Amino acid sequence: xxxxxxxxxxxxxxxxxxxxxxxxxxxxxxxxxxxxxxxxxxxxxxxxxxxxxxxxxxxxxxxxxxxxxxxxxxxxxxxxxxxxxxxxxxxxxxxxxxxxxxxxxxxxxxxxxxxxxxxxxxxxxxxxxxxxxxxxxxxxxxxxxxxxxxxxxxxxxxxxxxxxxxxxxxxxxxxxxxxxxxxxxxxxxxxxxxxxxxxxxxxxxxxxxxxxxxx
Numbered sequence: 001x002x003x004x005x006x007x008x009x010x011x012x013x014x015x016x017x018x019x020x021x022x023x024x025x026x027x028x029x030x031x032x033x034x035x036x037x038x039x040x041x042x043x044x045x046x047x048x049x050x051x052x053x054x055x056x057x058x059x060x061x062x063x064x065x066x067x068x069x070x071x072x073x074x075x076x077x078x079x080x081x082x083x084x085x086x087x088x089x090x091x092x093x094x095x096x097x098x099x100x101x102x103x104x105x106x107x108x109x110x111x112x113x114x115x116x117x118x119x120x121x122x123x124x125x126x127x128x129x130x131x132x133x134x135x136x137x138x139x140x141x142x143x144x145x146x147x148x149x150x151x152x153x154x155x156x157x158x159x160x161x162x163x164x165x166x167x168x169x170x171x172x173x174x175x176x177x178x179x180x181x182x183x184x185x186x187x188x189x190x191x192x193x194x195x196x197x198x199x200x201x202x203x204x205x206x207x208x209x210x211x212x213x214x215x
Contacts (some may be wrong), residue, residue, distance in 0.1 A: 009209045012072035016200025019065035022058050023193040029055035030107075031187070052111055059104040063097050066162055073153075073162075085152050092148035099142035103134045121149070138189060139182060146192040147178035153199075163202050 033048035033055070070093045074086070110130045154171030157163045174191050182188040 001013055010079035012069060012206060013200045013204030013207065015065050015072060016070035016196050017204070019062055019069055020193040020200065022062045022065060023189040024190060026055040026058040026062060027189055027193070047109060049115060052107070056104050056108045058112070061101065063101060066093065066097060069200075073156075082208075085155055088148060089156065092145045092152060095097065096142055096145040096149055099137050099145060103137035106130055106137070107134050143178050143182050143192070145190055147175040147182075147188075150175035150178070150192065150195060157199070163206070167195075167199050167202060170198075 029051045033051045070090065074090070128177070150171045154168040154175065157168035157171070158165050161200065174195055177185070178188060180190060185191075
């Protein structure tokens, strides 16, 4: 039991850090590869195909790291886990991944189609449909589920003191921003992985210092 207590917080921290780094890299590559103005799909897709493909190839590993992060945190909470928040915590995390994977699959389909037929012009309506679908999946559904995940996780952080309370209160503020004001911030989808990175680093630092994360 002692060995598990020593390893579990560190595993959660490492998984959270890996998730955050890969997610930030993938989101950044996708963000800089998508033009602010509407251009010919074949033109900008061919110019940024490598960056987009690499970013999309990171998404499955982002999901694996995030699942590991969720699993380790739940294992750490064990019997102290409240059923209500456990359901919201797990459900919102899984829905976030479902929306993320769906958006990545649609984007990947467009890139593969253009790469397979580089001389065939993709219809503007087809491309606009795919672009809007990816945007809605990420900026409306995925980001809202990320906000719910942050609220449930912040509540657990505050009541179990498995991390400093300021991270929990910061999570509330950022989650409300994602839930109600994400459309106002162009880079709002970076908020979630940055918060997870902060939480994970704090857990790792406390673990290395020998600070107990349970009360």
